[in-house]
Ligand SMILES: [Fe+2]
């Protein structure tokens with residue numbers, strides 16, 4: 608197996624100095640150009656031979672929603688009020704409660720911590736926005752590169768879904784929040800690696816399983832936690848699409864991985880590990896600390912003290928680990944990926960529900976429509 612150094616560029620996965628040394632140096636760029644490798648594949652086999660993907664495609668067609676008209680955009684959002692209401696409703700540690708003696712936060716009062724909460728919202732939603740654009744580009748690539756007609760059909764619906772997701776997060780940031788953040792360097796590295804890889808199934812593994820699996824968990828966490836009704840509904844709708852997307856990844860790769868050699872599976876395990884580490888690193892929010900001009904390393908240590916932070920960091924993996932298990936990646940070879948997830952402290956999720964079937968229970972759009980029809 609490759610070493611940690613070869614896969615993630617450092618020996619110790621928790622080396623804070625090395626993690627924070629990776630930062631986005633192109634914060635003013637308007638375009639980011641990535642070499643996207645892989646063959647565009649035509650198939651002359653139009654036979655509908657994959658009923659599970661066909662079923663997903665039918666559901667996707669019925670579950671389309673309109674970002675402009677299906678959400679209550681007239682909701683008034685007071686960001687500071689939302690920060691305080693969320694902390695209160697969820698018993699979250701508000702900054703002033705942390706032990707900040709001798710740290711860069713020593714002089715911070717309620718006002719600074721409130722602003723920190725506001726900037727965290729801006730940052731979080733900005734990263735969701737950039738991640739959604741990554742998904743838009745990756746699924747457009749899947750349409751080209753996947754060899755099966757049923758998968759091309761389905762992936763085409765996902766391109767539309769992702770365009771809608773970019774649209775809603777951009778609109779929410781512009782109309783309800785107070786500033787954009789550039790893409791986090793760790794997320795950017797990961798998206799670049801996914802697109803750069805020429806093997807079609809790696810786009811799936813990187814995007815459908817890892818990035819979207821994490822997004823589904825993160826959206827779920829924030830959707831539960833937020834007291835802001837527009838964001839709550841927006842995330843509920845986005846999640847109902849995302850669950851389908853992860854299911855698409857699980858169903859497709861389950862079939863494909865059965866024919867791979869041990870060596871090929873090992874490469875998939877290494878890629879899954881790289882993606883997991885990059886995504887964990889991105890949640891350190893280093894750009895928010897930069898915004899306040901405080902020492903990032905010190906800041907991360909303090910903010911990580913909040914008990915709910917650790918819970919959030921591990922919950923992010925609650926979809927990824929069972930899905931990797933379902934794909935056989937956890938225990939392939941000598942269970943290398945199981946050891947890595949143990950090292951990351953997230954192996955406890957291995958027997959949680961995988962997303963292969965879960966999507967049907969998360970179909971909020973259909974539920975809302977059924978309800979509206981009953982009430983009409
Ligand atoms: Fe999405």
Ligand SMILES: [Fe+2]
Nearest residue numbers: 742819849852
């Ligand atoms: Fe998605």
